[in-house]
Amino acid sequence: MTAMPKPQDLTPAVRPDLGETMVQDFIRDGAHLFDQPLDPGACADLLARIKATRDFGAGLFLTEDEFDADPQYTGVNPRPGRNLLERFEDRLGFVENDPQIVEGITALLGPDYEILNKKVVCGVPARSVPEWLRQRILGNPVNNLGAYVRPQYRDVTYFYGIDFHQDLIDYKDREADFLTLYVYLHPVTHADAPLYLLQGSHALGGSMFPHNLTRIGDTDWLYHNGAHGDVVTRQKILTGDTGFAAIWHACTLHGTQPDAADHERISLRYLVARRHQGPTGLDRVNAKLRGPLSLTSTRNDLAADGSAQIKANTVNRA
Ligand SMILES: O=C(O)CCC(=O)C(=O)O
Numbered sequence: 001m002t003a004m005p006k007p008q009d010l011t012p013a014v015r016p017d018l019g020e021t022m023v024q025d026f027i028r029d030g031a032h033l034f035d036q037p038l039d040p041g042a043c044a045d046l047l048a049r050i051k052a053t054r055d056f057g058a059g060l061f062l063t064e065d066e067f068d069a070d071p072q073y074t075g076v077n078p079r080p081g082r083n084l085l086e087r088f089e090d091r092l093g094f095v096e097n098d099p100q101i102v103e104g105i106t107a108l109l110g111p112d113y114e115i116l117n118k119k120v121v122c123g124v125p126a127r128s129v130p131e132w133l134r135q136r137i138l139g140n141p142v143n144n145l146g147a148y149v150r151p152q153y154r155d156v157t158y159f160y161g162i163d164f165h166q167d168l169i170d171y172k173d174r175e176a177d178f179l180t181l182y183v184y185l186h187p188v189t190h191a192d193a194p195l196y197l198l199q200g201s202h203a204l205g206g207s208m209f210p211h212n213l214t215r216i217g218d219t220d221w222l223y224h225n226g227a228h229g230d231v232v233t234r235q236k237i238l239t240g241d242t243g244f245a246a247i248w249h250a251c252t253l254h255g256t257q258p259d260a261a262d263h264e265r266i267s268l269r270y271l272v273a274r275r276h277q278g279p280t281g282l283d284r285v286n287a288k289l290r291g292p293l294s295l296t297s298t299r300n301d302l303a304a305d306g307s308a309q310i311k312a313n314t315v316n317r318a
Contacts, residue, residue: 018100018103018104018107019103019104019106019107019108019281020107022104022107022108022247022281023107023108023281023284023285026108026202026249026281026282026285027284027285027288028199028200029199029200029252030199030200030201030202030203030248030249030251030252030285031197031199031236031246031247031248031249031252032104032246032247032248033238033244033245033246034100034101034104034244034245034246034247035100036100037240037241037242037243037244037245038094038095038098038101038183038243038245039094039098039243040241040242040243042091042093042094043094043183043184043185043186043242043243044185044186044242045091046088046091046092046094046185047185047186047266049088049091050084050088050120050185050266051266053084053087054153056122056124056128056263056264056266057128058127058128058129058130060124060128060149060150060153060158061129061130061133061145061148061149061150062148062149062150063130064130064132064133067147067148071147071305071307072147073147073302073305073306073307074305074306076144076146076147076149076154077119077144077146077154077157078119078120078154078155078156078157082154082155083118083119083155084119084120084155084156085118085119085120085268092118092268095181095183095245095268095270096115098245101181101245104247105179105181105247105272107281108179108280108281108282108285109177109179109272109273109274109275109276109280109281109282110274110275110276110278110279110280111276112275112276113272113273113274113275113276114272114273114275115270115271115272115273116178116271116272116273117269117270117271118268118269118270118271119156119157119268119269120155120156120157120266120267120268120269121156121157121158121159121266121267121268121269122156122157122158122159122264122265122266122267123159123160123161123192123193123256123258123259123264123265123266123267124145124158124159124160124259124264125259125260125261125262125263125264126160126258126259126260127262128264129145129160133145133148134160137160137308138311139311139312139313140308140311140313141162141163141209141210141301141308141310141311141312141313141314142162142163142165142301142308143159143160143161143162143258144157144158144159144162145158145159145160146158147306157269159193159256160258160259161193161255161256161257161258161259161313161315161316162255162256162315163209163210163255163312163313163314163315163316164196164198164201164210164211164213164253164254164255164314164315165209165210165211165253165254165255166202166206166207166209166250166251166252166253166298167180167248167250167252167271168206168250168251168294168295168298169209169298169299170298171250171298172295172296172297172298173294173295173296174294175293175294176205176206176249176250176251176286176289176293176294177250177273177274177282178250178271178272178273178274179247179248179249179250179271179272179273179282180247180248180250180269180270180271180272181245181246181247181268181269181270181271181272182195182238182245182246182247182248182267182268182269182270183243183244183245183267183268183269183270184240184241184242184243184244184245184265184267185242185243185266185267185268186242186265186266187240187241187242188238188239188240188244188265188267189239189261190237190239190260191259191260191261192259192260192261192263192265193256193257193258193259193260193261193265194237194238194239194240194256195237195238195246195254195255195256196235196236196237196238196254196255196256196257196315196318197235197236197237197238197246197248197252197253197254198213198221198223198233198234198235198236198252198253198254199233199234199235199236200231200232200233200234201223201231201233201251201252201253202248202249202250202251202252202253202285202289203231203288203289203290203291204223204225204228204229204230204231204251204289204290204291205225205228205251205289205290205291205292205293206251206291206292206293206294206295206298207225207226207228207251207291207295208295208297208298208299208300209298209299209300209301210299210300210301210310210312210314211223211225211253211314212224212225213253213314215317215318216232219234219235220232220233220234220235221233221234221235223253225291228290228291228292229290229291233253235318249285251289251291255314255315256315257315257316257318258316
């Protein structure tokens with residue numbers, strides 16, 4: 001007689017229907033929040049290693065004179081050869097091989113998906129941003145501080161908040177064939193620049209930044225995308241513990257307010273793209289969109305040199 005399996009042998013590593021749950025969550029919300037945190041010990045270990053590489057204080061930044069001597073607004077994000085995560089490649093298995101992450105992404109993108117980009121993202125607290133810089137960037141929609149950071153520290157992306165945007169913003173002429181996976185390496189409260197996600201906003205497809213959003217009540221926004229119509233979207237604030245992970249569609253609006261805590265917020269951000277030629281869960285999601293899957297122009301907030309040419313910010317009023 002064969003032995004009865006013990007109860008734990010019957011428990012799959014992930015819920016058997018996780019893949020379908022994710023597809024349904026994407027169809028409805030344009031996002032899925034994972035129930036189970038990623039390994040908190042591995043998060044803490046990676047966080048300590050990241051923090052040991054620099055002091056995340058005012059020393060990150062150029063002086064005003066240094067910046068004005070040669071303003072560089074483009075090419076200031078992590079890139080191959082200048083990306084802090086390249087040093088920690090052997091420490092990322094807790095994300096990339098986590099069963100729920102692998103199963104969920106496979107359901108959406110099919111097998112053989114590729115990591116397009118991965119990086120450390122830092123929400124910089126007000127006390128670390130020099131006064132001259134805070135004055136300059138006040139009211140800007142996209143406060144990616146890379147332009148003002150010393151070149152040796154541009155292996156991380158630093159934000160002082162970013163208005164509601166789609167991750168398609170960086171991929172002119174590319175179809176929404178990729179997802180964003182975002183992981184908190186420590187607890188993130190309201191004060192730690194949590195992600196604000198507009199559930200269901202992906203339904204209108206690609207849309208030029210900045211977006212047409214009108215607040216209607218405490219947590220809802222009316223979102224308008226030209227000829228593609230309107231949708232009422234509910235704002236979800238992604239506070240979470242160490243290892244919290246969320247994944248969203250390239251057309252899902254999200255943003256952050258400036259970090260109001262006295263310490264930096266450190267996260268991991270992955271873009272994961274499909275390679276599979278056959279049908280995928282994402283095809284079912286995209287088939288329901290009422291707007292375009294790609295854009296020939298993704299933003300109109302920047303001048304030719306890459307500096308901000310409009311002052312407006314919606315997420316800071318959320
Ligand atoms: O981490 C942040 O503050 C913003 C990240 C974000 O929205 C992005 O990188 O697209």
